[in-house]
Amino acid sequence: MINLDASDLFKVTLKVTLLLLAGRTTIPLLLRYFRSTLCHDVPTVGSSNALLSFLGVFRFWHDAVGMIQDGNAKYPGRAFQLPHPDRWIVYVTDPELIREISSMSTSFVSLMGASDYLFQVQYTGLYQDQQVVNLIRTRITRTLPTLVPKMCETAAEFLRETIPDTGNGWATLPALDVMSECASRITARMFVGSTPAHDKEYTRLCIQWVLGIVKTSILLNSAPNFTRRTLNWLFNPLPRILDQATKNLTSFINQRVSSLHEKSEEEESNETLLDGLLRLNNDRPLDTSLITKKLLSGSFAAIHTTSNILTFAILYLASRPEYIPWLREEVSTCVRNGQWTKSSIESMVRLESFLQESMRLSSVSAVSVLRRTVQPLTLSDGSYIPEGTILLASSLPAHRDPSKYPNPDAFDGRRFHTEEDSLTSPSLAYFPFGFGPHTCPGRFIASSILKTVMAQIVLHYDVKLDRPARPADCWVGIMSFPDPSSKVLFRRIRDEHSDWL
Template sequence: MFEFSSTTWTLIGLFLAYLVKKYINAAFSPIHKIPTVGPSGVITSYWGGLKALKYAKDMIQEGYEKYYGRPFKIPMMSRWVVVVSGPQLIDDVRKASEDDLSFNEAMNEAISFSSFNPPVQVLQVKYILGPELHDDLYHVVAVRNPLTRNLPARFSELQDEIAAAFSEYVPATDDEWSSVPAYSTIVEVVCRATNRIFVGLPLCRDPEYRKLNINFTVDAFKAGVLLSQFPKIFRPIAARLFTNMHAKILHAMDLLGPMLEERFVRDEKFGLEDPERPSDLVSWMLDYAKPQYRTVRDFTMRILVLNFAAIHTTTAALTNALYDLAVHPEYIEPMREEILSVIASEGWTKVGINKLRKVDSFLRESQRLVSGALSVTRRAMKDFTFSDGTVVPKGSYVFAASRATHLDKVNYPNPHEFQGFRFSDMREDEGEEESSKHQTAYLGLDWVIFGGGKHPCPGRFFAVDELKAMLAYILLNYDVKLAEGEGPPEPMWFGANRIPNRKAHVLFRKRNLL
């Protein structure tokens, strides 16, 4: 008969004690005072968590309608999620300090649910990529400030890459329709266009580099979900033993290393006086990186993370807009007329892109109807009291009900109807001073797709400009439609995330511009 050693029995005892402690803490947590949608028991809530994998959006909508203006909670498999609705509570979250409701701590484990942020998952940044990415966010600062400021000067390169990518991936002719897989095509275009600004030529066109960045999201998702099943003390070891992230990072270092090493040497020699210093993400990160972070590994991981944040979110947004364009062709000609008028006066420039009000409105309306169910991610660092008196205990995850907010008839009349020029019409009606609040990149209590407060999406201006440039290129260069008899491609929901149909095709035909 097999006998356990005393060490084995000790480990088993410690593990059982951990489970008992976790059960007792869960049973007596103050979070149970917050109203629940779904099963609320310590054990039955796990059934609710399973249900939420498929029906989270419906559970959140139910809570929004039943508890509007009050926090409520829904069960997820690994934790409770507290959801807030109404302008006052959303404003409470946005105004809370990092010491009260932390965005950075939430991002370490639970990635935001919104359409312009990565899908919800347990990312485990500290264990997959290292604590430095959690402790110093200089790469985020490089996106928030220099990227936005330098985009006008780099816009011609962005437009050049968009044109080159579409020419390669959309084999359309002017005499027949070509069936193109929408999502897989758009993700290639977005990856190339984004990295033209991030790392420039020739790396942005390297097939191996693009494949690595496109697949990194899936790899990180799998690794994060796996690590979340381990107690925190074992996660550093599990990250090395049971995930492929270390190998992925080494591969990325091989691809980026030569370029980064050359840039480090030049920056050390010339600094800001370098006459050949590129205006790209690497230079902007060098402006903010402390000496200990100026390594190939650190820069590589941060470039991977920024690609992670940018590629799939922008791809989802443009894919959804493309589907909407094919379903609502009545908006095509008015947008084409606007684009041609702007190009005639401003050319393909950042200034011109800013004047595409109808295009911006179409994108915002598309995103309004397809946003994820939750946004504005925070983790309570201490017990936090909302303005209505509700106390959220330390360690809780707090979100805003984004989809329900965007489909609320109080905020948007006829909310379930697609009105492509809803927001450009509002801008015309309200005049120039008020028009900015109807733009896609705007942050508001009724528009939470980019988060809000002290931690909105740092790259939202770049993302929106990139989307407008790509949609404008499609409109001027192609006719698009769905195959005969096909309706709008059905999305997939995973938890609170809406994922665009990744199998649907759109028909493209090259326009004769002569």
């Protein structure tokens, strides 16, 4: 998953050999711990036998979606358990159980506790601090009216630089790489400022940080607990990436510190996440590494989520070019004469419908609500859940429910066109950003990025696939990714919209 150079081979071989030898004595301990995480009142998908359940672990990494669907069909209205490499995890798909778990008090369940486990925070170093969450929820979200024009400018600039002008010909580009770089630049513009956003080294490091978090957490979650420290030591690139990013940003951070007190009231209202973090730092000694880690961690969700969703969506669009005229007509009307504003973006109901349908069929994760119990509790279905249990709510069955979505496995970009619920308004029939009081605080920012980039592409480019059909999404456990080999062909159109940003 993470490339190794030749000098690492001996070290890796030695450590893996030691792990295998250690496994002869630790496997009984592992089985004992694995059994201790089983909730005896909750049914399992597959065998609950400690040894046989490991067959379910192998299936989980290749077919978690199928296992969730099996649990939903086999145990309607009930919670059920799936085997992960080091523990049993409780899943719910019933709408009322999802509502119940989502609304539970923090005295019973913890969102951060579950997130820490899934992203292996003790090893990856992903900084999950309420300070960053509050700044994104309040300061950044409130400034979206001034941020959206900057997003549009940044997206248009990036696409012009990245997609070669071939006249009437087509330019072939790797879809995920392009969308990741675009999302990274826009996020850097919002969270740090214009200068880092145009620094290709910094935006590259942001993408590397995202990939490092995802790859390392998948690797560690696929291994028993007793191997994680060694695997982390062997394969985790994040300390090196953080060190490089800190060196890259230190000079800029110091400049921002010296200029903070000279800002006008209007400039203060347009502050970035970096500015907010520096103000909260007050008179404490400046730790540029910690500030950089907070910025990278705040950028993680924005880049990871939006780059994957954008790639899923552009692949649907490229495989169904009949939607392009329908969407382009709306975008050209909403931003007539280049009026790229928050209100014009929000008025693009056709584009929102297309994105909602893309997210319904291609989600970045099989779960949208995650919690960890901080004390024992009993669910309304009678399931007794011990302290320390991971609870996950999957949106997949709801998003494929034929009673709510006729012909649910077919893509219909007009499906949500007449619906009142928006991309950012969760319901128990549609909740890609979560549900309840802890719904993703960055969903409004993510929605603005998604619509901005898609609108720029729809208005200025024709697109098509490099193959006859849209490539299938790739799943690793509960995480979903676009096919990394997928390419999209772009062709710049020339009409009265050509000069509009």
